[in-house]
Amino acid sequence: MFILGLQGSPRKNGNTDTLLAAFLEKAAAAGAAVHTVQAARAGVTPCKGCGYCETHGTCVIKDDPMSTELFGLLRQADMVVAASPVYFYGVSAQLKVLIDRCQTFWSRKYVYKLKDPLVATREGVLLSVAASRGRQLFDGIQLTAKYFFDAIDARFSHALTYRGVESKGAIRSQSRLAEDIEAIIEKSVRPMVARKKILFVSRQGGCRAPLAAAMAQQRYGDRIRTAFGGRQPAAVLSVPMVQAMQKIGLDLGYRTPLAMDQAFYGMSPDLVVTIGTTDTEPPMAGVETVNWPIPNPPGMEEAQMEGLRLAIGNHVDRLIQWIERPSP
Numbered sequence: 001m002f003i004l005g006l007q008g009s010p011r012k013n014g015n016t017d018t019l020l021a022a023f024l025e026k027a028a029a030a031g032a033a034v035h036t037v038q039a040a041r042a043g044v045t046p047c048k049g050c051g052y053c054e055t056h057g058t059c060v061i062k063d064d065p066m067s068t069e070l071f072g073l074l075r076q077a078d079m080v081v082a083a084s085p086v087y088f089y090g091v092s093a094q095l096k097v098l099i100d101r102c103q104t105f106w107s108r109k110y111v112y113k114l115k116d117p118l119v120a121t122r123e124g125v126l127l128s129v130a131a132s133r134g135r136q137l138f139d140g141i142q143l144t145a146k147y148f149f150d151a152i153d154a155r156f157s158h159a160l161t162y163r164g165v166e167s168k169g170a171i172r173s174q175s176r177l178a179e180d181i182e183a184i185i186e187k188s189v190r191p192m193v194a195r196k197k198i199l200f201v202s203r204q205g206g207c208r209a210p211l212a213a214a215m216a217q218q219r220y221g222d223r224i225r226t227a228f229g230g231r232q233p234a235a236v237l238s239v240p241m242v243q244a245m246q247k248i249g250l251d252l253g254y255r256t257p258l259a260m261d262q263a264f265y266g267m268s269p270d271l272v273v274t275i276g277t278t279d280t281e282p283p284m285a286g287v288e289t290v291n292w293p294i295p296n297p298p299g300m301e302e303a304q305m306e307g308l309r310l311a312i313g314n315h316v317d318r319l320i321q322w323i324e325r326p327s328p
């Protein structure tokens, strides 16, 4: 599984930074791949409120790290951890910039009616600290987190909030910290890490493999985690394929073909499915491999994409036999 941490405090090694790092360290020890984005240093441009995403489905700001990297990381994440100090009863401005840009995902979900293939299982976790002790101290931040996680197709599953935390390092004296983190690792991280991992490989990883990975992920939900890769990865996904998937409500926007060994963040899959009639040799030594002999479609017309979707769908149906096979 992949966990994306969004660190919202501008204070390096401050309480939020320390809290998020402690959480991610335990998650990594449980087998998760983790990555932290420091919101204060991410160089993300604030939302312009122009409405472009509602009419185009993508953000008008194409060249900043949100569009070139962070949207993609949010799509890959099984768990998004939003970490912020309370600033005037809300999240920090630095984190809010990233959150507001996710209006693009809100538009894809509510205007275009698209679902991310990971919608059934992605979780959102809130970590927060504040100096004072008022009863409603975290109400504002909880509401922002609720609507942020909804927009990125994540279920708001846990919140760890700590009052009376002000000077740098004060978070370390919270007596329940280790126990609170362990509860989330046990409840959410370990079950996600335990899912069987299936890697779909096609020549360029831009059409057949992502289509199969998305359909299998949607079909089998929390029983497996799929990823896709290419032997010689293309720069972008096939646009006709992405459009064909949109017709069945599946969102493959903001995803890119990856090299095979990067698809699971350097971790080894349990099964590799090669798709194609050439290049069928197992690409990863020591990993069980099967071949689905589905050729590249001869053209990119709508009917050909539909045919490809049906052909792959038939194989996805039969994947249940492998999923239900007891582990050796």
Ligand SMILES: Cc1cc2nc3c(=O)[nH]c(=O)nc-3n(C[C@H](O)[C@H](O)[C@H](O)COP(=O)(O)O)c2cc1C
Residues within 6 Å of the ligand: 009, 010, 011, 013, 014, 015, 016, 017, 084, 085, 086, 087, 088, 089, 090, 129, 130, 131, 132, 133, 137, 165, 166, 167, 168
């Ligand atoms: C601009 C600003 C606004 C703040 N607003 C609040 C607040 O509304 N309520 C509160 O209890 N603490 C508030 N604080 C205190 C921080 O939440 C607290 O010191 C926290 O531990 C800082 O976390 P950090 O070390 O990760 O930056 C504020 C601090 C700053 C700098």
